[in-house]
Amino acid sequence: xxxxxxxxxxFCAAAGLVHMRPLLSMLxxxxxxxxxxxxxxxxxxxxxxxxxxxxxDVVRFDAICAWLKAWFNVLPLGDAxxxxxxxxxxxxxxxxxxxxxxxDNHDVALPVLRRxxxxxxxxxxxxxxxxxxxxxxxxxxxxxNTRRTCLDLRDIDGVHLGILALGSDEARRSAIAKVLQAVxxxxxxxxxxxxAEVCERADATAYRGEMMSSQQVLALHxxxxxxxxxxxxxxxxxxxxxxxxxxxxxQGRRQLESLLQDRVGLFAYPNGRPGLDYSVETVAxxxxxxxxxxxxxxxxxxxxxxxxxQMPRFTPWNPGRWGFGLRLARNLWQSR
Numbered sequence: 440x441x442x443x444x445x446x447x448x449x450f451c452a453a454a455g456l457v458h459m460r461p462l463l464s465m466l467x468x469x470x471x472x473x474x475x476x477x478x479x480x481x482x483x484x485x486x487x488x489x490x491x492x493x494x495x496d497v498v499r500f501d502a503i504c505a506w507l508k509a510w511f512n513v514l515p516l517g518d519a520x521x522x523x524x525x526x527x528x529x530x531x532x533x534x535x536x537x538x539x540x541x542x543d544n545h546d547v548a549l550p551v552l553r554r555x556x557x558x559x560x561x562x563x564x565x566x567x568x569x570x571x572x573x574x575x576x577x578x579x580x581x582x583x584n585t586r587r588t589c590l591d592l593r594d595i596d597g598v599h600l601g602i603l604a605l606g607s608d609e610a611r612r613s614a615i616a617k618v619l620q621a622v623x624x625x626x627x628x629x630x631x632x633x634x635a636e637v638c639e640r641a642d643a644t645a646y647r648g649e650m651m652s653s654q655q656v657l658a659l660h661x662x663x664x665x666x667x668x669x670x671x672x673x674x675x676x677x678x679x680x681x682x683x684x685x686x687x688x689x690q691g692r693r694q695l696e697s698l699l700q701d702r703v704g705l706f707a708y709p710n711g712r713p714g715l716d717y718s719v720e721t722v723a724x725x726x727x728x729x730x731x732x733x734x735x736x737x738x739x740x741x742x743x744x745x746x747x748x749q750m751p752r753f754t755p756w757n758p759g760r761w762g763f764g765l766r767l768a769r770n771l772w773q774s775r
Contacts, residue, residue: 459510459761460510460531463510463530463764463767463768463771466768466772466775467531467771469528469529469532470526470528471526472742472743473522473526473528473529473532473742474528474532474740474741474771474774475519475523475528475740475750476532476533476534476740476770476771477519477533477534477536477734477750477751477752478507478535478752478753478754479752479754480536480537480538481537481538481539481541482494482543483495483500483543483544483548483551484496484497484543484547485497485547489608490608490612491612497547497551500548500551501554502760504551504552504555504557506760506763507533507535507557510767511533512529512530512533513533513534513535514529514533514534514558515560516535516559516560516665516705517705517731519533519534520705520731520732520747526743535557535558535559536559536560536707536734536752537559537562538562538669538711539562539564539673540561540562540563540564540565540567540650540651540656540669541649541650541651542649542651543649544659545655545656546655549659549662549664552664558664558665560664560665560666560667560705561656561659561665561666561667562667562668562705562707563651563666563667563668563669563691564670564671564672564691565670565690565691565694566671566672566673566691567648567650567673568650568652568653568656569650569652569653570650570652571650572646572647572648573650574631574634575619575623576648578618578622578634578637579615579619580644581638581641581646582605582611582614584641584644585605585641586643588605588606589602589603589604589606590602590603590614590637590641591640592618592637595636595637596629596632597621597622597625597629597633598621598622598633599621600618603617618637622637623710624675624678627674656695656699657699660699660701665705666695666703667703667706667707668688668691668692668695668703668705668706668707669691669707669709670687670688670691671687671690671691674709675710675715675716676708676709676716676718676721677717677721681724684721684724685724685728688724688730692706692728704730704731704732705730705731705732705733705734706725706728706732706734707734708725708733708735708736710736712735712736713735713737716736722748722749726748730748731747732747732750733747733748733749733750734750735750735752737752738751738752738753738773739751739753739770739773740753740770740774742774742775751774753770
């Protein structure tokens, strides 16, 4: 029996195997038709989190890096963007990115990347360096640590969630997701007030930040990793006046360039969903500020017709080797 194409793979019936490299070479050619798969991560935990069992930990990230090394030509993102613009991408081109600037990016992910000989790009929200705390982590920590079996969120401006059960990890995950969704698109002041009220009602241990220090960002750069801008305060850019959005982009970039003593040419939109988190006007600002490219969180792969200021990113959630690889292949197929 020979091999045949299937939905998302090339299957050899006799061996029962999916051959990933030929499949990916077919779906992600180089040169004029070159395609670039950009993977997005946020955290790599030192150990599995029972509250968020799907979060990437060091064991899983090590496996993912091994798969990517075996299947793709993994490039530094800045180099990949240049090659894509010049229509010189190799086949099976990929890049690895991280958003926000968590300390585990340096402490946990960096050693794994170096062991596999891979380079990643880290998009840093500079306002949280050196002890800062992102609002979503305040919410997560409050719900994680509260001893209450329910959380009364009635009468909080802009939230309107009523009473949320907290009797199990599943219930707490659901409560966290609801609060984050309700608060995310409030104004900066409204969000700050709502998060403070949620934390007060949870009556939980105060959150201790898990973001990188400036020295850790500098260490990433010195280790050969790339650093990109991700604004200062991680706002919803689509909700800001043009002057404020421009300032967030410019100041975040300038702070990183001052720290690294190097140019920062790449940008990632906070949250990154088109129309919701950034707008057509935001894209125009990213161009005007002088970035080389900007990244979204829309699924897909970069192809010849992609807007360089709306480059998509995608990371499969499948735990197994072949499920992970086939979903990457499907993402490439659907991006054609």
